[in-house]
Amino acid sequence: MPDTPHMINWPKAALTLQQGLEKDVIESSVLEHLHRAEHVLVACSGGADSVFLLCLLVARAEEIGLQLHVAHYNHRWRREESDADANFVESLAASFNLPFSSDTRPRKEAAFTETTARALRLDFLRRVAHLQHCDYIIFGHQLDDILETQLQRIARGCASDGLAAPRPVALFDKQPTHLRPLLDLRAGDIRRALQASKIPWREDRSNEDMSIARNSLRQQIIPDLGDAIGREPAIGAARSRRLLEEDAVALDLLARQYLPAAYTHAPTLDRVKLNAVPTALLRRALAEWLSGHGLLSSMGAPAMDRLVDSLRAEREQNRMSAGSHYILIDADTLSFEHQDAFDQLLELQPAVLGIGEALFLSTGAFIEAEALELTDTLRQQILSGKVDPLCEAIVAHPEESSLAVRAWQPGDRFHPLGAPGGKKLKDCFIDRRIPPAERKTLPLVLKTSQEVIWVPGFPPAESCKINLSTKRALRLTYQTRKPL
Numbered sequence: 278m279p280d281t282p283h284m285i286n287w288p289k290a291a292l293t294l295q296q297g298l299e300k301d302v303i304e305s306s307v308l309e310h311l312h313r314a315e316h317v318l319v320a321c322s323g324g325a326d327s328v329f330l331l332c333l334l335v336a337r338a339e340e341i342g343l344q345l346h347v348a349h350y351n352h353r354w355r356r357e358e359s360d361a362d363a364n365f366v367e368s369l370a371a372s373f374n375l376p377f378s379s380d381t382r383p384r385k386e387a388a389f390t391e392t393t394a395r396a397l398r399l400d401f402l403r404r405v406a407h408l409q410h411c412d413y414i415i416f417g418h419q420l421d422d423i424l425e426t427q428l429q430r431i432a433r434g435c436a437s438d439g440l441a442a443p444r445p446v447a448l449f450d451k452q453p454t455h456l457r458p459l460l461d462l463r464a465g466d467i468r469r470a471l472q473a474s475k476i477p478w479r480e481d482r483s484n485e486d487m488s489i490a491r492n493s494l495r496q497q498i499i500p501d502l503g504d505a506i507g508r509e510p511a512i513g514a515a516r517s518r519r520l521l522e523e524d525a526v527a528l529d530l531l532a533r534q535y536l537p538a539a540y541t542h543a544p545t546l547d548r549v550k551l552n553a554v555p556t557a558l559l560r561r562a563l564a565e566w567l568s569g570h571g572l573l574s575s576m577g578a579p580a581m582d583r584l585v586d587s588l589r590a591e592r593e594q595n596r597m598s599a600g601s602h603y604i605l606i607d608a609d610t611l612s613f614e615h616q617d618a619f620d621q622l623l624e625l626q627p628a629v630l631g632i633g634e635a636l637f638l639s640t641g642a643f644i645e646a647e648a649l650e651l652t653d654t655l656r657q658q659i660l661s662g663k664v665d666p667l668c669e670a671i672v673a674h675p676e677e678s679s680l681a682v683r684a685w686q687p688g689d690r691f692h693p694l695g696a697p698g699g700k701k702l703k704d705c706f707i708d709r710r711i712p713p714a715e716r717k718t719l720p721l722v723l724k725t726s727q728e729v730i731w732v733p734g735f736p737p738a739e740s741c742k743i744n745l746s747t748k749r750a751l752r753l754t755y756q757t758r759k760p761l
Contacts, residue, residue, distance in 0.1 A: 287372035294474040295336035303458040318411040323362040326417035351381040424514035472683030489508040490716035521724035536562040542569030545612040592668040596757035598715035625684035672741035674749040694736035
């Protein structure tokens with residue numbers, strides 16, 4: 278529909294829209310919060326969903342008791358068209374006599390990814406909300422957004438918390454609450470209601486770009502899915518979202534009950550108590566604890582998996598890098614400490630590890646090489662993968678009587694067990710998201726030929742694997758701190 282805001286009596290159009298709706302379309306839990314709210318920030322892109330949202334809130338503002346503030350973030354995705362979007366929303370806010378705030382992506386910010394653009398917009402909205410004393414930010418997400426979000430997150434890998442999004446009410450520590458009133462409405466219903474009330478909106482031509490994942494999902498994959506299963510998948514996805522949110526809330530409640538220290542952001546956590554709960558509760562408690570100490574943003578999914586595995590492992594001590602801090606695991610506790618300048622620059626000094634010897638490294642870590650006679654039980658344990666690569670590797674016994682231990686060097690290559698081939702160790706580190714500071718402290722165990730046979734955190738080298746004919750083996754054990 279043409280976007281001609283100056284030719285419309287917007288207050289009348291908003292009232293017509295509200296009166297034309299067959300039911301109260303605002304999600305019930307959101308409505309409870311709106312009745313408690315006073316100042317709210319409405320995020321408006323100028324698209325159909327957010328224009329519908331703003332008109333609906335304007336029509337009901339006096340009844341509910343709301344003071345609205347409109348905000349728009351210009352990503353500069355489409356240059357002149359993006360500027361026209363901003364002008365449209367500003368004019369719309371003025372027509373409703375509402376205060377308006379806007380910002381434009383700085384040219385230095387390379388925001389041409391969905392993730393970066395979303396982060397910039399959210400940062401802007403939160404800043405405006407704080408300045409305008411708004412306890413709530415209201416978004417125009419609708420029912421069809423749910424399945425798109427779920428599919429993207431399933432592909433990325435996430436727990437029930439992630440699949441329960443977008444939530445109608447999302448609470449944040451020290452940040453405004455996010456409200457999504459339209460999650461019971463379909464995108465098509467919203468557009469038809471706007472057309473019936475002769476309300477214009479802005480069309481985003483980038484929605485036709487199939488190189489953008491969400492567009493491909495919306496226009497190709499989800500319709501094909503519906504055809505394949507013979508039903509509307511978005512309806513089922515919305516119900517799944519509600520059920521997953523119920524599960525997530527219950528798990529959070531249990532995690533708070535069993536691990537309260539994590540939720541009060543205590544400096545240390547009891548490892549025995551952490552290991553006494555199911556992994557689903559452990560992950561939630563760890564995420565809350567890390568978030569409370571400003572460390573969660575430094576922990577990607579692989580790092581979180583490593584932390585959980587380290588806590589569950591029999592190994593007593595470990596240390597992981599998390600931004601400017603180390604996460605420390607010992608026999609009894611989980612804690613963290615700041616990496617001082619020396620520690621960040623500390624590099625592992627070369628050393629020789631004799632078979633049957635223990636070696637204290639310059640980083641304060643400890644590594645040991647122990648010769649083993651392979652029993653059937655031990656062989657089966659190795660072949661079934663019951664060896665923690667974070668702290669241990671069992672390899673075929675080499676011919677030499679000693680091994681070299683040193684830090685990673687540019688050009689080092691490694692062929693881990695089970696991998697299709699070797700590649701640069703730097704690429705292995707990147708794949709595992711091991712921070713550069715931590716790479717400098719990880720010991721490489723090498724043969725005299727300079728072949729890397731193990732790096733803690735990885736399986737041993739393919740060339741040293743144990744098989745059914747192997748008689749003698751070597752156990753390599755690594756601890757990030759000297760044994761107590």
